[in-house]
Amino acid sequence: ISWDASGNPVAVAAGTSGHYLKSQGAGSVPVFAAASAAGLTKLATTTISGTSTGSIEFNSTYITSTYKNYFIKGYMIPITDNRYPKAQFLTSDSAVSTSGYYGYEAAATASSAYNSANTATSITLSPVAIAGNASDEGCAWQIWFNNPLSTDFVTTLNAQMDGFNSSGDHMGCNVSAGANTLEANNGIKLYFDSGNLTADSYLTLYGIAN
Numbered sequence: 001i002s003w004d005a006s007g008n009p010v011a012v013a014a015g016t017s018g019h020y021l022k023s024q025g026a027g028s029v030p031v032f033a034a035a036s037a038a039g040l041t042k043l044a045t046t047t048i049s050g051t052s053t054g055s056i057e058f059n060s061t062y063i064t065s066t067y068k069n070y071f072i073k074g075y076m077i078p079i080t081d082n083r084y085p086k087a088q089f090l091t092s093d094s095a096v097s098t099s100g101y102y103g104y105e106a107a108a109t110a111s112s113a114y115n116s117a118n119t120a121t122s123i124t125l126s127p128v129a130i131a132g133n134a135s136d137e138g139c140a141w142q143i144w145f146n147n148p149l150s151t152d153f154v155t156t157l158n159a160q161m162d163g164f165n166s167s168g169d170h171m172g173c174n175v176s177a178g179a180n181t182l183e184a185n186n187g188i189k190l191y192f193d194s195g196n197l198t199a200d201s202y203l204t205l206y207g208i209a210n
Contacts, residue, residue, distance in 0.1 A: 090187030
């Protein structure tokens with residue numbers, strides 16, 4: 001039993017087993033509803049099929065109001081040896097390369113190598129050339145893409161990068177970055193500082209349940 005806006009008792013229909021009673025606001029009868037699923041929802045995977053592509057982008061097709069935050073993971077190998085992984089945010093589905101738009105800090109996990117900037121045109125996701133171009137080299141990407149569509153909070157990025165350089169040596173780094181401008185960013189571009197990507201390089205985008 002519930003009550004309507006006039007204070008009269010009304011019956012609430014029996015719900016499905018496992019559902020919870022959800023308020024619909026003042027004056028509306030509550031209903032039983034399924035709880036939102038926790039964790040990650042896979043939205044898209046982009047796999048490079050040739051060697052003429054220099055980046056992978058996830059745009060407004062996938063970055064929507066359904067999720068506040070996103071997770072990206074995958075593996076990419078550059079055509080050119082010993083490259084630095086990079087990122088830019090999209091506005092109106094175009095990558096932003098304005099001077100001073102980004103700030104970032106990137107630190108290697110096994111050395112004192114460190115890189116930072118607060119007036120950058122892109123985000124450099126490693127302080128060292130982390131990715132070689134052999135089949136057993138390249139770079140694993142794990143990126144948290146936070147609040148991209150918010151107009152209350154700036155867009156930020158946190159990343160853990162694991163790579164193998166041209167000598168086959170493992171290199172890791174942690175990154176914090178963000179936009180210096182408060183605006184909605186409806187996508188992200190991921191690439192290396194020079195050259196294209198090898199075939200079968202891929203990234204997968206997940207929405208994180210709110």
